[in-house]
Amino acid sequence: MESLKQSYAEECGYDTITIEGTIIELGDNIQNIKLNGEFGHYEHDYHFCDSCLHLATDKKGNIKEITCFCGVNDCLEVYFKQYNLSKLEVVDAVKVMNTILEEEVVLTENNSSYDWEKSEVYAWQEVTREAAEELLEESIQEGIYQNMKEDIERSKHFSSITIR
Numbered sequence: 001m002e003s004l005k006q007s008y009a010e011e012c013g014y015d016t017i018t019i020e021g022t023i024i025e026l027g028d029n030i031q032n033i034k035l036n037g038e039f040g041h042y043e044h045d046y047h048f049c050d051s052c053l054h055l056a057t058d059k060k061g062n063i064k065e066i067t068c069f070c071g072v073n074d075c076l077e078v079y080f081k082q083y084n085l086s087k088l089e090v091v092d093a094v095k096v097m098n099t100i101l102e103e104e105v106v107l108t109e110n111n112s113s114y115d116w117e118k119s120e121v122y123a124w125q126e127v128t129r130e131a132a133e134e135l136l137e138e139s140i141q142e143g144i145y146q147n148m149k150e151d152i153e154r155s156k157h158f159s160s161i162t163i164r
Contacts, residue, residue, distance in 0.1 A: 017066060026064065026065075026066065027062055028063050029061050030055060030061045030063060031061055035048050044057045044058065044061075051069070052069045053066075053067070053069075054066070054067040065162060065164050066162065067160055067162040068160065068161050068162075069159065069160045070085065070157060070159060078161050080097060080100060081100055085097075085123075085157075085158055087157075090125055093123070093157070093158060097116060097121065098116075101116045101118070101121060103116055103118050111130075112126070113125075120163065120164040121161070121162070122161070122162040123158045123160065124159050125155070125157075125158055126154075127155035129155075131155070132156060135151075135152055136152050139152065
């Protein structure tokens with residue numbers, strides 16, 4: 001299957017994405033979204049790109065939340081302004097987002113959820129940096145590093161980013 005690339009247009013706000021040449025913005029009506037390929041939906045939740053892109057709508061069909069799952073089948077690249085968050089490690093991505101959003105991130109207790117409350121942007125990291133370092137040490141000791149290399153590398157990046 002052809003890899004689908006998604007990016008935030010530099011001139012657009014952080015509440016806008018462009019995928020397959022289609023601009024999607026919070027508040028757009030789901031009926032106006034025309035993307036190639038199949039999509040699934042249940043009630044007010046729509047899934048595109050093998051479920052790598054999730055759009056939640058209100059009762060009128062207007063998009064109220066956009067979630068991009070980064071690294072899932074590598075089908076989406078998530079850009080925040082001109083920065084490719086799919087390629088930036090979490091530490092660097094947080095710095096970029098803090099600057100652009102002009103607010104400091106709020107971390108959860110386990111340091112895997114990142115919330116920019118005022119801007120209503122949320123990011124999640126499946127494995128924290130500390131857990132990834134432990135996983136790396138264990139995989140080297142057990143001789144399975146080559147099998148785990150991709151998972152360890154992926155753990156350095158956000159797993160998902162949501163705009164509300």
